[in-house]
Amino acid sequence: xxxxxxxxxxxxxxxxxxxxxxxxxxxxxxxxxxxxxxxxxxxxxxxxxxxxxxxxxxxxxxxxxxxxxxxxxxxxxxxxxxxxxxxxxxxxxxxxxxxxxxxxxxxxxxxxxxxxxxxxxxxxxxxxxxxxxxxxxxxxxxxxxxxxxxxxxxxxxxxxxxxxxxxxxxxxxxxxxxxxxxxxxxxxxxxxxxxxxxxxxxxxxxxxxxxxxxxxxxxxxxxxxxxxxxxxxxxxxxxxxxxxxxxxxxxxx
Numbered sequence: 293x294x295x296x297x298x299x300x301x302x303x304x305x306x307x308x309x310x311x312x313x314x315x316x317x318x319x320x321x322x323x324x325x326x327x328x329x330x331x332x333x334x335x336x337x338x339x340x341x342x343x344x345x346x347x348x349x350x351x352x353x354x355x356x357x358x359x360x361x362x363x364x365x366x367x368x369x370x371x372x373x374x375x376x377x378x379x380x381x382x383x384x385x386x387x388x389x390x391x392x393x394x395x396x397x398x399x400x401x402x403x404x405x406x407x408x409x410x411x412x413x414x415x416x417x418x419x420x421x422x423x424x425x426x427x428x429x430x431x432x433x434x435x436x437x438x439x440x441x442x443x444x445x446x447x448x449x450x451x452x453x454x455x456x457x458x459x460x461x462x463x464x465x466x467x468x469x470x471x472x473x474x475x476x477x478x479x480x481x482x483x484x485x486x487x488x489x490x491x492x493x494x495x496x497x498x499x500x501x502x503x504x505x506x507x508x509x510x511x512x513x514x515x516x517x518x519x520x521x522x523x524x525x526x527x528x529x530x531x532x533x534x535x536x537x538x539x540x541x542x543x544x545x
Contacts, residue, residue, distance in 0.1 A: 328358060328366040336375050336386055337475045338441055343388035347376065373472040387473075391526060394477060398522030401474055404467050405451065405518050406511040409498075411458035413507035420457050421502055424450055428499050435492055444479050450495065454502070454514075481524040490520065 335341045353363055367384050370376045378384045389397070427446050434442035455467050482488040494517045501510035 324362050325365050328356065328362050329369050331356065332366055332370060333375065337479050339476060339480060341386050343386050345386045347384040375472065394525060395522060397470065397474060398518055401470055402515045402518035404463065404470065406515040407463060408455040408458045408467065409510035409514045410507035411460060412454045413502065413505045413510055415459045416457035420453065424453050424502065425499055428495055431495065432492065440482060477525045478521055481521040484524065487524045
């Protein structure tokens with residue numbers, strides 16, 4: 293009986309060893325999918341792919357070195373996030389918000405950020421405050437080097453961490469969904485040096501209010517911060533033509 297039990301255990305062990313490797317390729321495919329989504333999202337946020345740009349699948353596949361299947365899966369994700377539009381006849385293109393949509397979306401986001409700040413001051417931990425301060429100094433270092441992508445990456449992490457510190461899952465999901473549509477515009481709001489300087493100063497004040505756990509103050513700063521970004525976006529000039537990506541099919545625009 294004991295020998296039979298040992299044999300059964302060995303068979304189970306061998307079976308598990310055979311099953312595990314077969315599952316690994318799916319994980320690799322998921323990584324590719326996530327990588328493509330993240331890469332395209334960054335191209336849109338950093339204004340490499342401009343609003344209205346038609347996304348030519350063949351050229352994108354050649355540029356990124358991928359097949360059409362992961363590309364199309366990534367485009368569906370970005371469409372769900374509101375970053376691109378997919379038409380049965382025209383294909384995919386980078387979404388372009390109207391002036392009214394920009395104004396109204398920033399107004400709503402200003403309220404969400406204000407609520408995040410007020411709740412965060414009630415619920416944030418000392419460790420989380422320290423993490424935000426470290427990110428703040430790293431963000432300022434990027435600004436000193438005129439590294440806008442690096443600055444923006446840390447900037448958005450700070451805003452996300454304040455939102456997470458609010459400890460409100462409904463607020464968090466609403467914030468994430470809305471912010472995806474605004475990321476490219478928030479990046480664009482720093483194209484003018486005086487606007488970038490003003491935004492960095494706002495972040496100095498945010499950290500002070502957060503350290504003091506002054507929820508009303510932080511809420512007011514965040515609300516005005518987003519409204520200032522709205523105004524900057526509606527008046528900021530387009531980036532240089534040299535920043536446009538070769539992946540877009542300009543002949544079909």
